[in-house]
Amino acid sequence: xxxxxxxxxxxxxxxxxxxxxxxxxxxxxxxxxxxxxxxxxxxxxxxxxxxxxxxxxxxxxxxxxxxxxxxxxxxxxxxxxxxxxxxxxxxxxxxxxxxxxxxxxxxxxxxxxxxxxxxxxxxxxxxxxxxxxxxxxxxxxxxxxxxxxxxxxxxxxxxxxxxxxxxxxxxxxxxxxxxxxxxxxxxxxxxxxxxxxxxxxxxxxxxxxxxxxxxxxxxxxxxxxxxxxxxxxxxxxxxxxxxxxxxxxxxxxxxxxxxxxxxxxxxxxxxxxxxx
Amino acid sequence: xxxxxxxxxxxxxxxxxxxxxxxxxxxxxxxxxxxxxxxxxxxxxxxxxxxxxxxxxxxxxxxxxxxxxxxxxxxxxxxxxxxxxxxxxxxxxxxxxxxxxxxxxxxxxxxxxxxxxxxxxxxxxxxxxxxxxxxxxxxxxxxxxxxxxxxxxxxxxxxxxxxxxxxxxxxxxxxxxxxxxxxxxxxxxxxxxxxxxxxxxxxxxxxxxxxxxxxxxxxxxxxxxxxxxxxxxxxxxxxxxxxxxxxxxxxxxxxxxxxxxxxxxxxxxxxxxxxxxxxxxxxxxxxxxxxxxxxxxxxxxxxxxxxxxxx
Numbered sequence: 167x168x169x170x171x172x173x174x175x176x177x178x179x180x181x182x183x184x185x186x187x188x189x190x191x192x193x194x195x196x197x198x199x200x201x202x203x204x205x206x207x208x209x210x211x212x213x214x215x216x217x218x219x220x221x222x223x224x225x226x227x228x229x230x231x232x233x234x235x236x237x238x239x240x241x242x243x244x245x246x247x248x249x250x251x252x253x254x255x256x257x258x259x260x261x262x263x264x265x266x267x268x269x270x271x272x273x274x275x276x277x278x279x280x281x282x283x284x285x286x287x288x289x290x291x292x293x294x295x296x297x298x299x300x301x302x303x304x305x306x307x308x309x310x311x312x313x314x315x316x317x318x319x320x321x322x323x324x325x326x327x328x329x330x331x332x333x334x335x336x337x338x339x340x341x342x343x344x345x346x347x348x349x350x351x352x353x354x355x356x357x358x359x360x361x362x363x364x365x366x367x368x369x370x371x372x373x374x375x376x377x378x379x380x381x382x383x384x385x386x387x388x389x390x391x392x393x394x395x396x397x398x399x400x401x402x403x404x405x406x407x408x409x410x411x412x413x414x415x416x417x418x419x420x421x422x423x424x425x426x427x428x429x430x431x432x433x434x435x436x437x438x439x440x441x442x
Numbered sequence: 443x444x445x446x447x448x449x450x451x452x453x454x455x456x457x458x459x460x461x462x463x464x465x466x467x468x469x470x471x472x473x474x475x476x477x478x479x480x481x482x483x484x485x486x487x488x489x490x491x492x493x494x495x496x497x498x499x500x501x502x503x504x505x506x507x508x509x510x511x512x513x514x515x516x517x518x519x520x521x522x523x524x525x526x527x528x529x530x531x532x533x534x535x536x537x538x539x540x541x542x543x544x545x546x547x548x549x550x551x552x553x554x555x556x557x558x559x560x561x562x563x564x565x566x567x568x569x570x571x572x573x574x575x576x577x578x579x580x581x582x583x584x585x586x587x588x589x590x591x592x593x594x595x596x597x598x599x600x601x602x603x604x605x606x607x608x609x610x611x612x613x614x615x616x617x618x619x620x621x622x623x624x625x626x627x628x629x630x631x632x633x634x635x636x637x638x639x640x641x642x643x644x645x646x647x648x649x650x651x652x653x654x655x656x657x658x659x660x661x662x663x664x665x666x667x668x669x670x671x672x673x674x675x676x677x678x679x680x681x682x683x684x685x686x687x688x689x690x691x692x693x694x695x696x697x698x699x700x701x702x703x704x705x706x707x708x709x710x711x712x713x714x715x716x717x718x719x720x721x722x723x724x725x726x727x728x729x730x731x732x733x734x735x736x737x738x739x740x741x742x743x744x745x746x747x748x749x750x751x752x753x
Binding site (some may be wrong): 274290 | 464467488489491493494496498499501502503504505506507508509510511512514529530533534537538539540
């Protein structure tokens with residue numbers, strides 16, 4: 167078993183603790199996007215000891231509300247201190263706010279308003295090409311976020327400029343705050359839509375599987391002449407039956423009993439992973 | 443009659459900079475012609491990014507480039523840049539701290555008869571309300587050159603509004619009293635102070651001459667730096683004056699007049715009269731016809747001063 171698969175469940179506990187300590191957070195999307203961010207941060211060329219390295223890979227969390235998972239992954243990679251995150255998250259005067267902020271180590275851009283990250287990444291990828299750097303640029307978007315028109319402006323530009331140093335990931339958990347994405351604003355044939363914008367599209371059957379994600383990221387790196395987008399089919403609230411596939415858990419704050427049940431479920435899943 | 447528009451001067455300054463610095467990058471949204479930047483795109487194609495008619499994307503891409511060390515100039519009609527991509531200006535530029543210079547071309551009522559969709563009469567208020575965003579409206583081609591030379595040297599975001607048409611010089615080429623973020627004294631005066639920005643500075647200067655002929659001594663202050671407003675310069679120029687009159691090519695709320703009135707009210711209370719466009723779609727016409735109709739030309743400004751002094 168890939169050790170990261172186990173680690174993902176340990177970090178889910180950190181996410182749960184951050185949210186309970188801070189009194190709120192976007193737990194559903196945090197849990198669905200855990201393996202995506204974890205796999206990325208274990209392959210990207212980033213170094214907490216040299217954070218402004220011009221050759222570093224870039225990541226922008228376009229679905230900025232899943233910042234708790236980003237905090238957990240950044241702490242895991244040595245950029246942040248988890249104890250400090252838990253102590254300060256959402257507290258008065260804290261720099262650990264509910265969306266990414268680039269005064270914190272390891273965070274490139276501020277986000278939170280949806281539909282911004284991809285355009286910013288197009289700029290970063292263009293800069294890489296202009297400067298003859300071989301860094302790669304990644305962004306993570308939600309599937310609900312795809313209703314923002316600016317996303318399609320970014321998709322159009324990346325396809326037009328054939329930015330093969332750019333890789334977008336869609337956290338396709340099929341839920342958003344009001345319900346199923348296909349009921350709120352359907353994507354119909356998402357694969358075909360993205361391909362029509364001159365992107366190489368990879369369907370990741372299980373977007374909570376680290377090995378499948380890594381294979382898809384490898385394919386993105388091998389793909390030349392166009393940007394790659396991963397449609398990562400994930401489970402919102404992944405980690406506990408209490409939360410999984412339930413729109414109500416988009417930003418539900420667990421009570422004491424729910425916290426204990428989720429904690430037990432995460433521990434059991436982790437142990438099951440370790441046995442594999 | 444000056445035939446060189448401020449936007450053409452911008453292009454010249456950016457070309458000079460691009461020749462020496464490969465990090466100078468210009469972005470347009472199908473606006474290279476309107477921005478007078480076609481020759482930049484032709485001369486430095488590797489330092490030019492066309493994003494098509496997509497202003498949100500324009501600003502987001504500019505911010506991404508800037509985050510990787512580029513000096514990004516995002517140039518698009520002021521009406522679309524300041525409102526269509528307002529959130530990108532707020533989040534990707536000001537809040538994220540990227541070195542993006544947002545240049546709104548054909549600002550104010552430059553597009554004349556094209557109507558309210560193409561007028562930018564809200565941009566000063568909108569942009570000034572963003573923490574970390576600076577707002578500049580240069581008055582003539584000489585000041586435009588100095589401003590862009592200064593902006594190339596700093597690493598913070600800013601919004602600049604330029605008009606479409608050539609305007610009469612306010613300054614002589616060799617005597618441009620430019621200091622970054624300090625208002626320029628166009629004319630000293632004793633009785634009243636006229637404060638203007640952008641295309642309103644020259645009419646204000648001419649109004650002072652009309653007033654002189656009527657025996658009134660009017661000082662003229664060019665507040666090209668609307669944000670950060672030069673409070674010290676304003677209070678110094680307003681000292682001892684009977685009243686302050688502001689003139690701007692902008693809606694009557696949240697612009698130069700509001701900001702000047704705020705500073706005067708707090709520090710040196712006296713009458714402030716704010717001349718601006720109406721809170722309504724403006725009448726159809728060329729810039730000059732529109733200015734005359736709303737009393738924003740030299741005669742209108744002078745008339746308002748006389749009426750107010752007599753009243």
